[in-house]
Amino acid sequence: MKKLVAYFSASGTTAQVAANLAKAADADLYEIEPAVPYTSADLNWMDKSARSTIEMKDKSSRPEIKDTDANIADYDVIYVGFPVWWYVAPTIINTFLEKYDFSGKTIILFATSGGSGFGKAAAGLKASVAADTTILEGKVFRGRASQQDLEKLAAMA
Numbered sequence: 680m681k682k683l684v685a686y687f688s689a690s691g692t693t694a695q696v697a698a699n700l701a702k703a704a705d706a707d708l709y710e711i712e713p714a715v716p717y718t719s720a721d722l723n724w725m726d727k728s729a730r731s732t733i734e735m736k737d738k739s740s741r742p743e744i745k746d747t748d749a750n751i752a753d754y755d756v757i758y759v760g761f762p763v764w765w766y767v768a769p770t771i772i773n774t775f776l777e778k779y780d781f782s783g784k785t786i787i788l789f790a791t792s793g794g795s796g797f798g799k800a801a802a803g804l805k806a807s808v809a810a811d812t813t814i815l816e817g818k819v820f821r822g823r824a825s826q827q828d829l830e831k832l833a834a835m836a
Contacts, residue, residue, distance in 0.1 A: 680755045680756060680836060681753060681754045681755055681756075682704050682705065682706035682707070682754060682757070682758070683706055683707045683709055683753075683754040683757045683758070684700050684701040684704065684707070684708050684757075684758045685709040685710075685711055685749060685758070685760070685775065686709075686710060686711060686759070686761065687711040687713075687762075687769060687771050687775070688761075688762065689717050689769075692762065692791045692822070693761060693762050693790070693791045694710070696760060696789065696820050696824045696829075697710075697758075697760045697789075699826075699829055700758060700760070700829050700832060700833065703830050703832070704758065704829075704832070705833075706756075706833075707754075709749050711744055712744060712745040712746070713742050713771055714742070714745050715743070717730065731764060734769070734770050735764055735765045735769070738770070738803075740770045741770060741771075741773060741774040741777070742769075742770060742774055744775060744778065747778045747779075749775075751779040751780065754784065755784060755836075756784070756785045756787065756836040757781070757784060757785070757786050757787070758786075758787045758788075758789055758817065758836075759775075759776075759786050759787070759788055759789070759804075760789045760790060760791070761788075761790055761791075761800075762790065762791050762792065763791070763792035763795050763797070763800065763819065765798075766795055766796075766798030767799050767803045768788075768790070768803060768804055772807075773803075773804065773807045776804060776807035776808050777807045780809065781808045781809055781812040782809040782811055782812060783809075784812055784813070785812075785813045785815065786804075786812060786813065786814045787817045787832070787835050788801060788804075788814065788815065788816050789819070789820065789832055790818075790820070791821075791822075792820075792821060793821065794821070795819075797816050797819055800816075801815075817832045817835055818831070
């Protein structure tokens with residue numbers, strides 16, 4: 680079974696968890712990068728005019744991603760990681776999922792958050808993949824991920 684850890688990280692926290700998960704799961708690593716990187720001002724959730732706030736208010740928002748060469752066809756299981764924004768996945772995750780064919784594949788979600796859980800993340804992503812794609816809620820990490828938690832997540836595959 681071939682595995683991929685695909686992740687979006689705005690501040691580096693999710694990137695660190697993703698790198699450690701890739702090692703624990705013996706998986707390849709792929710960064711979902713926005714075509715236009717997010718600045719600190721873009722991520723200021725208290726500012727109603729901040730880019731992230733505007734994107735998250737519009738459920739149809741699909742921020743462009745830098746590249747689309749993630750050879751998803753080569754993988755059986757794809758761990759998809761992101762920071763939790765407004766109790767869901769950032770809409771750039773929908774962009775990523777809509778760029779590829781995940782038919783028959785298993786997606787295991789993982790996220791980083793200062794305090795919230797997955798919320799409605801899985802439900803919000805289901806419409807972006809084929810009907811026969813399995814989406815599982817893995818784990819929400821608060822800061823650092825323990826080796827034990829990473830191994831449990833890796834074992835979901």
